[in-house]
Amino acid sequence: MSNKNKTEVIVVGAGPAGVSAAITLARSGKEVLLVERGDFAGDKNVFGGTIYTEQTAEIFPEFWKTAPIERAVSSQKIFMLTDNSSVQFEYKYEGEANAYTVYRSKWDKWCVLQAQKEGAFFAPKTLVKELILDNGKVVGIDTGMEKFYSDIVIIADGVNSLLAKQLGLRNKIKDKDVSLSVKEVIKLPKEKIEDRFLINENTGAGCKILGGPLKDMMALGFMYTNKDTISLGFSAGIDDLKKHKIIPYELLEQLKNHPSILPYIKNGVTVEYSSHLIPEGGFNSIPKIYDNRVMIAGDAAMLVNNVHFEGTNLAMLSGRLAAETAIDALNRQDFSASVLSDYYKKLQNSIVMKDLETHKNTIDVLRKNIHALTSLYPEFACEFFDILTSADSIPKKVKYNNFMKKFIKHKGISSSFPLLVYVLEKCIKK
Ligand SMILES: Cc1cc2nc3c(=O)[nH]c(=O)nc-3n(C[C@H](O)[C@H](O)[C@H](O)COP(=O)(O)OP(=O)(O)OC[C@H]3O[C@@H](n4cnc5c(N)ncnc54)[C@H](O)[C@@H]3O)c2cc1C
Incomplete structure (x- = not known):
């Protein structure tokens, strides 16, 4: 960085959106500071889950050869549960995997390392308390201990995005536009997982669960195979959880003990329990995502396609498009809202807005x-x-x-x- 506390772009949040923005900027030779509140990238992140091959490979070509992936998903299952029975559909395929299971704690760390190798500067353990404004325009970040300045800030701080709220670009998220997800990671011998899910050491399974304990709610269960663990959990609309007065971990226990689910996890040991919010409002809840000197990407911009269980891919794509817009703005030395509005146009021409618009009424x-x-x-x-x-x-x-x-x-x-x-x-x- 030329000046100690001034850089060209600051990216807040080292999740999929932030790291994609940072690596894109670094690759084009721009100065970029990526700040993350966690002790390391992925430290605070909760996930189902799978990353999707195409958008991930656009940022990290052939990532599956070196990245810490768990399993290539080769089987997608849907469980329709009643209280004590189920019908299950399975779609099995061969060839290139469309998705891979990962642990965010390992995956995010690896992604940030790639961005650092390309020249991004990474600052972990750095919580951004607020944005610094000058005449209403964003000029930097304030951690409470130090201030850093930049021409552009890309906000990628996830679903709660206190920074987008500070700018008045986002309001408090409505209960109907957010779901709470709870998840356990359950350890089992690798061979047991492969036998139970009918997979082998090179393949994996992803399952979606409807009904049973989750009935009559906007709720969906999930089960994913990692190498020697299973991620099992559900997400449910906050308004439904409140309406039915449900305690999430009790609901997870019911799901784990359902006669059609229990055989998959039997004798497993829970090694992790976590919960996180997921934006569910879709197209109709997307805020204004650019202004003078600032853009918002990923969950912070509510870019999640919950009908197709996609979040990381939209986060990565939006982070990359925000970075490409920033590169253009830096080349022109014009950081105005009118130049940064290109970010919105780019998103509209991408699958991010196209898919979210397709499903704008589906959730209702x-x-x-x-x-x-x-x-x-x-x-x-x-x-x-x-x-x-x-x-x-x-x-x-x-x-x-x-x-x-x-x-x-x-x-x-x-x-x-x-x-x-x-x-x-x-x-x-x-
Ligand atoms: C249980 C669960 C299962 C999911 N399953 C899937 C799935 O299978 N496939 C899929 O594609 N998506 C899935 N998603 C959605 C996906 O995880 C998100 O859409 C994606 O992580 C969004 O990326 P992001 O970079 O925008 O935000 P995040 O991943 O939330 O990253 C935000 C980062 O910003 C940091 N941060 C926040 N505030 C500050 C601050 N003030 N200062 C500094 N740093 C800050 C956080 O620590 C975090 O590292 C799932 C989500 C959950 C909760």
Whole structure:
């Protein structure tokens, strides 16, 4: 850095958004200071989870050869639970993995090391208390002990983003726009994990869990295989947790003890318990993400596609696009909001805004149909398989007719599948 306390760009937060911004700037020869409150990058980060190959490789080419990844995901499973039974769908594939499981504590550390190798300056154990403003414009950061100045600040401080709030670019997050996630990391011998999930040492599984203890809430369970641990947890809307007066760790215990989940984790030892918020508001909750001398990336900008369980990829892409905009602004020596508005345009032309806009109403639709999705469909699916596979003295015609009548009766089903209901009604009449 030319002047001790002045650099070209300061990036706050060394998660996927911040590190992508920092490495992009460093690669183009710009001065960049990446600050992180944790003792090391990843220290404070909680995650399911998988990183996605394409956006990750755009920043870290062929990362899978050297990065601390756990497993290449080759199987995606969906569990539809009732209180004591389940129907499970599995999608298995071969070839290039689309996603990898990682531990954020190892992964984030490795990412920051790559940024440092490219020339970024990393300052861990540095909590930014507030932004320094001059005539309402951001000119640096204040840690309470020291002040650092820059031409541009990229805010990548995650879901709570106190810094975006300080600028008035974000309000207090609404309960309906955020979910709480709790997770355990459960240790088991590697071979047991591979046997239980039908994977081998080179492959891994990702599972999503609907219903059962999570029924009637905007909630989703997850299970991911690491080398010798399983990450098991759920995320649930804060408003639902409040409404149902649920204690998250009790709900996690119920999920762990569900008869369809327990066999995967049986005799495992919990080695980590953590919780974190996830932005859930999607497109409609995205704040203004640029102003004079400042841009916001990743979770801080609410860029999470929760319909497809994507957060890290959007964080990395937004961090990179913010950095590319900063590089252009530095080359022009113009850090005004009008130049930095290019960041928003870049995001609009990328899958970040395209995908979030596609799903701008999906969460509301899911919310309205949450009982059908998490209670009725799992029950019907289980009942259907039961009829299909159980041999007893009740005639099949009676079973099918009873099932169809029950199926049609439910408002959630008839409004979601009018054509199916029409066909079933015709069958029953015959
Ligand atoms: C349980 C769970 C499971 C998930 N599963 C997946 C998944 O499978 N796939 C996926 O793609 N996404 C997943 N996500 C979402 C994903 O983790 C986030 O979208 C992603 O981490 C966002 O990256 P980020 O860099 O914007 O923020 P973060 O990863 O939150 O990083 C922000 C960083 O800023 C630092 N920081 C905060 N405030 C300050 C400050 N004032 N000063 C200095 N540093 C500060 C923090 O310590 C942190 O390191 C999951 C999230 C959770 C909680």
